[in-house]
Amino acid sequence: MLRSLWFCLLFGVWYLNVCEVSGLATLSIDLSSEFLKVAIVKPGVPMEIVLNKESRRKTPLTVAFKDGETLLGDPALVVAIKKPKRSFSYFLHLLAKDLKNPIVEKFQKDYPHYTLGEDNGRVYFRYDEDTIYFPEELVAIALNTSREIAEDYAEQKITDAVITVPSFFNQAERKAVIYAAELAGLRVLQLMSDNAAVALNYGVFRRKEFNATVQHVMFFDMGAGSTTASIVAYQTVKLKEEGVAEINPQLTIKGVGFDRTLGGKELDLKLQAHLAEVFTNQKKTSNSVYDSPRAMAKLLKEAKRVKQVLSANSDHTAQIEGLLDDEDFKAYVSRKEFVEMTKDFYDKIEGVIERALKSADMTLIEIDSVILVGGGTRVPKVQDALLKATKKKELAKNINADEAAALGAVYQAAHLSKGFKVKKFVVKDASLFPIRVDFDKISTEEDGSESKRKVMRTLFHQNNVMPQKKVMTFNKHKEDFQLNINYGDLNGMMTPDDVRYFGSQNVSVISLTGIADALEKHTEEDSKGIKAHFRMDESGILHLDSVEAVFERIENVTVNETEAEEQSTFAKLGDTISRFFSGSNTDEKTEDGATEEEKAPEDTLERGEGAEEGDAEGQEQEQGGGDPKDDGGDEGDLEEEKPTEDENEEKEDKVAEETDEETIDGDEEESEGGEDGDISEDTKDEKEGGEEEEQGEEDGGQDGEKEEEVAEEGEKGEEGDKEDGEEDVEEAEKEKEDVEEEEKEEEDGEEEEQGEEKVEEGEAEEQEKEKKDETDEKKDGEKVKKDKKKKKDEDKQDKDGKDKEETKKVKLTKPQIQTVKEAISVDIELLDCKTPSKEMKKTSKEKLKDLRRIQEAKRAKEQAVNNLESFIYETQEKLYEEEYLVCSLEEERDLIRANLSEASDWVYEVDADTNATVFKQKLRELKKQTKDLFFRVKEKKDRPELVSAMKTALNTSKVFLEMIKNITVEEDSPFSQVEVDLLEKVYNKSKDWFKSKMKEQKKLADHERPVLLTSDLQDKISDIDRELRYLVGKAKTAKPKKKPSKEKSSNKTDEAKKSNETKAGDEETIQTDLPVEDKAPTEGNETEPITEAGEAEDQGEQPTEGDAEEEPLQIGGGEEEAQLEEPVPMDTPPEEQETESSQEESEETTRETEPADATTEKETAHNSGDL
Secondary structure, rough: OOOHHHHHHHHHHHHHHHHHHHOOOEEEEEOOOOEEEEEEEEEOOEEEEEOOOOOOEEOOOOOHHHHHHEOOHHHHHHHHHHHHHHHEEHHHHHOOOOOOOOOHHHHHOOOOOEEEEEEHHHHHHHHOOOOOOHHHHHHHHHHHHHHHHHHHOOOOOOOEEEEEEEOOOOOOHHHHHHHHHHHOOOEEEEEEEEHHHHHHHHHHHHHOOOOOEEEEEEEEEEOOOOOEEEEEEEEEEEEEOOOOEEEEEEEEEEEEEEEEOHHHHHHHHHHHHHHHHHHHHHHHOOOOOOHHHHHHHHHHHHHHHHHHHHOOOOEEEEEEEEOOOEEEEEEEOOOOHHHOOOOHHOOOOOHHHHHHHHOOOOHHHHHOOEEEEEEEHOOHHHHHEEEEEEHOOEEOOOOOOOHHEEEEEEEEHHHHHOOOOOOOOOEEEHHHOOOOEEEEEEEEEOOOEEEEEEEEEEEEEEEEEEEEEEEEEOOOOOOOOEEEEEEEOOOOOOOHHHHHHOOOOOEEEEEOOHHHHHHHHHHOOEEEEEEEEEEEEOOOOEEEEEEEEEEEEEEEEEHHHHHHHHHHHHHHHHHHHHHHHOOOOOOOOOOOOOEEEOOOOOEEEOOOOOOOOOOOOOOOEEEOOOOOOOOOOOOOEEOOOOOOOOHOOOOOHHHHHHOOEEEEOOOOOOOOOOOOOHHHHHHHHHHHHHHEEEEEOOOHHHOOOOHHHHHHHHHHHOOOOOHHHHHHHHHHHHHHHHHHHHHHHHHHHHHHHHOOOOOOHHHHHHHHOOOOOHHHHHHHHHHHHHHHHHHHHHHHHHHHOOHHHHHHEEEEEEEEEEEEEEEOEEEEOOOOOOOOHHHHHHHHHHHHHHHHHHHHHHHHHHHHHHHHHHHHHHHHHHOOOHHHHHHHHHHHHHHHHHHHHHHHHHHHHHHOOHHHHHHHHHHHHHHHHHHHHHHHHHHHHHHHHHHHHHHHHHHHHHHHHHHHHHHHHHHOOOHHHHHHHHHHHHHHHHHHHHHHHHHHOOOOOOOOOOOOOOOHHHHHHHHHHHHHHHHHHHHHHOOOOOOOOHHHHHHHHHHHHHHHHHHOOOOOOOOOOHHHOOOEEEEEEEEEEEEEEEHHHHHOOOOOOOHHOOOOOOOOOOHHHHHHHOOOOOOOOHHHHHHHHHHHHHHHHHHHHHHHHHHHHHHHHHHHHHO
């Protein structure tokens, strides 16, 4: 029973592992305005771009619908030319936008043939009277198609993906992408900013080029819809993960500048408008080209082509056949003319660079290189404008401008996936937009009345590293209240147009209820306020994890007094030693390598008294040491963990990046210290899931190593004896005093040098006097220390007698602070983009499910039609081939041709809505009609080879059968008579069947059904082969039997009898077939019980007990027989000489017999090998 359970368990584990390995592949999808790229990583396949069905590395982000079929990419572009209203492009920037948003109005102006509407605050496309499509649904279609392409390439199901989005996407837009992925059935590992993905791809292949010195690189990315300039810092940092410190490269997004509408699409639209104007001026038709969506779509396609050509040529001719009313269009366009009409476009590039530098608080001199990304950077004028703006001599082009983001994202996907292990590369992405919390502050007036005023506190600053956690504390709120989550000031970081395109700057309203009930429930405890835990995840989306009321109460807890005292003593010992070596306890290291200030959540940064109301930035003030107390700051003050001294040397924004969690204190009342529970737990989670960053400077690193070593020594001291600890303290103090004395000497020496010119005569006397005084002081100090040590030893001896009494009084009751948490109800209302209702989600999922069902049915129908048509055409050609003509009659071929021709006509006349089942049934009917013909052709084609194989099998079995019959005559044959008879029976039966069938088959014509079938031949060959394999295998593994010689056995018996006759008295004869070790040696048989013993006598050696045990009475070949052939000594008795002579003859007979056996065995092996 247990064995069965173990087997089931092991099988289950194996099955799960196999299933897990088979589904390890993951992908990345680079979403951009005009194209999308898909990359994949799976076991055995490195990071690679997936080709679409057209074998292209990038797919146009255009979705079209044709006859119920969903198209993506190049097929959709074909529909866009013929039926522009049935295809949708450039919809990515419409996510989470309402109809009144300026970017939606601009989209409607650029593409007037679309009909837009709004539902629940979200814009949608009107497809027909009954069907609408939201941009989220179109993105879901693109994501689902991308996954299907990747699954076909990986040959397995894929559910996990990393999706890249523009870095300037706000909260609403990122949530919309997550919603689209949910509709597509994808699990998003991370929404990665495209600039971070590009930077990761650049850094992964240049790991060895980075060191502790920071390198700043600017990535200028101009795509079809927008432009982004990102400043990235590369350096190596020391990270501690699972207790092991490693040095790994790291990239940090320092600053970003962008323009939402500055993209290659703007150049296309300007050139399209120019071509339309030229065609209008030609006056070839009375109809306006602007009123024809199809004509405008043709002009846009031609404008894209001309723009690409002008990037490498100075002029080109645009021409379109049948543009409008069957009128052709042709126009000459030069690069100079194109640059002139798009002059204002290039002037905006410098503004993007300036905003990026301002965001990073850097200058152009600090930028090491500028790297081009995106298809828009291929325009020569764009590169000229960028060189002018950056004041660089050249621009770097050392990454793939189209695929860098997809490849960087797939590397991150492999890192986040559990099935892969990649080299560590730390990515510190940035949240571009500041997020602010607004709430009403309750204050008490002089007359005792309460008043409210609006308070604004910055929760996450601009370029805040993500992921990160923050905690807000509200101490004075006794009733339910609301938190308004808004964006901070955006005017300084983007253009006025981008501010208008941004959408709603109000993120959400959070209503907190149940506060009064929680306070009333815990009236006896001390209230520590309401704590709200915020989290910015790795995708840049803000979450409110929990809100709770925190209380503290004092409880009496039983503790061990002795252990507490010992722990306190040893802790002091470790602190003393650490302070001695480090000089201060500011950066004292704890066990896990973090500073105490980093470990303790109580040490925070708070706002001072001088803070003004409505300060959106929330100026911060350091509060160090001990228990933190609020010095009267306003509500919403930012509290974060105190940085170390090394971190203080960095910029102020570095503090926020290095902090696992920050606390925002919300009251003027005095805070009793940070609440340990949530902060410490959140910090622990962060460290377990991630890594702890340390300073990469050499000096700082060396100091940290010394401090860690000292901390370890202090820990060992805690485990040692108390007496040893006190001695260590004394020694440490002594060494410290020595150091101080040496420093004092140096200071005195400096003073002497300063007065060297004035007091040269008394210099020697003063130095001697000082040295004498110092020597006396040292002696006195040592004497005092010895006296103190002696006194401590005496006190310790006095206390030894009282140990038993102290141990009896171990347990004491002491007051301790206990933390109590009460959950607060939270209600969140989104303001920037309303969450789709359950009915809307269900409707969207059903809509996409119907589209997929139609798509699958269409694919099945196409496959069935393709199989039917292929069979018809192939069979019609085969009927004229020689082998088919031989195996059929003319009447049969005419009938098959008629059926095939009828089926071919039926395929083109059948209704369009015919499903795949009908085509599959028609194919089965045709295969049934041609089954006999195909069978005869196949038999005729395969029969000669199998007939030859059958003859070979019969000949082989015959030779082998004769050979084993000869071996069987001997007694040592490895084969039994039954086995030989069975092989002979199979051989005879197969031979007779084969002869008879061959005779019958020769009498038949090729167009008749054969009787000698290939399947029967295969069965007979298998029967013979099975028997031969069994016997050959047995012959290979069988060992020849070794039979003892009769003469040798009789000689040994006579020897034993003669040896026994020498014994005193009448004793029974000892059986010689027993081993020598079983006999008890006596005086009569010790010298020559066997021949080997006699030989030992001749050599002058007495046989030992071990020799007798190693040589029992056996007959064998090899070296032992050679030893038995030595001459018999002259003093050997005649009886023994005769015995040894007989034994030699027996051994010669044995040697003559053995080669024959060996030869037989070799022949058997040789024959077996031939078989």
